[in-house]
Amino acid sequence: xxxxxxxxxxxxxxxxxxxxxxxxxxxxxxxxxxxxxxxxxxxxxxxxxxxxxxxxxxxxxxxxxxxxxxxxxxxxxxxxxxxx
Amino acid sequence: xxxxxxxxxxxxxxxxxxxxxxxxxxxxxxxxxxxxxxxxxxxxxxxxxxxxxxxxxxxxxxxxxxxxxxxxxxxxxxxxxxxx
Numbered sequence: 001x002x003x004x005x006x007x008x009x010x011x012x013x014x015x016x017x018x019x020x021x022x023x024x025x026x027x028x029x030x031x032x033x034x035x036x037x038x039x040x041x042x043x044x045x046x047x048x049x050x051x052x053x054x055x056x057x058x059x060x061x062x063x064x065x066x067x068x069x070x071x072x073x074x075x076x077x078x079x080x081x082x083x084x
Numbered sequence: 085x086x087x088x089x090x091x092x093x094x095x096x097x098x099x100x101x102x103x104x105x106x107x108x109x110x111x112x113x114x115x116x117x118x119x120x121x122x123x124x125x126x127x128x129x130x131x132x133x134x135x136x137x138x139x140x141x142x143x144x145x146x147x148x149x150x151x152x153x154x155x156x157x158x159x160x161x162x163x164x165x166x167x168x
Binding site for chain 1: 087088091095102111120121127131134139144147149158
């Protein structure tokens, strides 16, 4: 049980590291990539937390989250590409 | 300190960092990206407090819809804040 908590702790620490790129990134593309990295880490952390809490329904939240958070990245990418 | 409290402290630290980033960016696209990261971490915090339905609502509205609306609004107006 506590082993999985430490896995999530490492993931949250990696999110904070990706946030440094969000802070410094000179161009907007750097910030979008940092946001996408945080996104993926949040989804992975949610699945591991479902193991920690031993609740099966919590995995569904991660699935919905992965589907919906993709839309935001898609819109930013379309804006940067000049298509929107 | 238990690992669970340490995990929540790290997520709250990330929330504070992204909230300061949102109000300090002058590039509005970067501020919208930072807001998306803030929404992601807030959803993770709701998840840690074992409220998965609130986390789903926050993920759908915060990460997906609000970012798309902000990007459309930035396209309709101007991207950089004017200096006083």
